[in-house]
Every structure is written in C-alpha cells, then in structure tokens.
Amino acid sequence: MYFKTMFQKFCLSICLLCVLCTNAFAQGKPELQYKTPPESASKQANKPSDKPTDALAPRAILARPPQSGNEPMLLLAAKNRPMTEPIAQTTKLEYFDCDGIVAPWFRALLVAEMNYFAELSELPFVKGDACVVSIATAKSLTPGRISVHLYTNTQRLSACIRSEQCPVFRSISLIPKDLVLYRSYFLSDMSRKLIAQHCVTDKGKLHSDTTCYTVP
Secondary structure (H helix, E strand, O other): OHHHHHHHHHHHHHHHHHHHHHHHHHHHOOOOOOOOOOHHHHHHHOOOOOOOOHHHHHHHHHOOOOOOOOOOOEOOOHHHOOOOOOOEEOOOEEEEEOOOOEOHHHHHHHHHHHHHHHHHOOOOOOOOOEEEEEEEOOOOOOOOOEEEEEEOOHHHHHHHHHHOOOOEEEEEEEEEEOOEEEEEEEEEEHHHOEEEEEEEOOOOOEEEOOOHHHOO
16 A cells, blocks of 8 residues: 555656646747848938948848739820920930829839849849930930839939939839730949840730840
C-alpha cells in the first residue's frame, strides 16, 4: 500500500511538471508578426528628392494600381489634340498639364510602373503630381507621338520643359499597335550615364531593355 501511494504521488508530480513546462513554452513562443512599411517611408515619400532612398522601396513593391477605369486613358479632342492650351512648347514638342488629359486610374498605373523601373535603376521615385503630356510637332522625328513625363517635383518639371535642364528624365511614350497602345518607358540619369528602356504591352507583359517599336 505504501509503495502504491508513493507511485501515485510520483505520477502526479510528473503530470504537474509537464503542465508547467507546456505553459512556459507557450508563453515564451513568439507570436507571428506581420511586417508593414515603416512610417518614415510614407513621410519621406512626400518630400521631393532626386536621391535614391531605400525607405521608398515599399511603395513600388506594395503598389496595386488599377488596370482599367471608367474613363478613357486620355481625354483628347479631334486629331488627338488636348482640349487645353499648352503650358510650354519647343520646335519639336508641345507640353500640356496632365490634369484633364490623363485619366486618374491610368496615371496611377503609369506611376506604379515607372517607380518599379526606377527601383531597378536606383532612381528616385515619383508621386505623379508633377506630370505633363507632350505631343510631337511636325518638325519632330515622330510627329503626333504622345508621351507622358513624370518628375519628382514641379521645380524639376519646369526646369526640364522650359530650360531643357533634365539631369534625370522619365517618360512614357504611347505606341499604337493595331488597336491598342503599348507603353514604352525611358529613364536616364546624366550624372551616371544611365539609360534604361522597357516596354509594357496593353496586357501588362514586360519586355525589358527594349523599346516598344521593336516589340511585335
């Protein structure tokens, strides 16, 4: 009887020890933490800058731009002319404000794609607020070609289209292919002797290191 009682106490002690160990393990186990972009990234994204920064990278990674919308991509009148007056012009290009011409959903798509390519080339990101549309004149090599130009801020925009001071340049030329438009991206940085070109089809297929003129 004595040995039976001692054996029961021993078993009970083992059970209690197991319970305590289990509780201690459960309390010490880290919870699953879902990471989000740091708050500093959104603050720095609103500051105009021409210096690459890793804090802006999540904007390109997490961007989920719309692929279509209720409005047409571009609001143009007869002969593919904007219904607004140009804000600047040269012998080869006429420049128009994107507002009222580029649909908001289409601008968001262009900005997201441009920032993706900018991240690959370690160039600063754009927000889409400093934006102009250019139309090539008859004296251009490609008369009538429509392009969208994006800048980090309005100062950079003005210096580029009015004084042709464009140390860092980003443009998207809209290339007709049958009944659709391809998006030909061009990025350059004079200080680094960098030139990058990419083509995105109307279906979103990427062709790197080439223009849309060479894509069938």
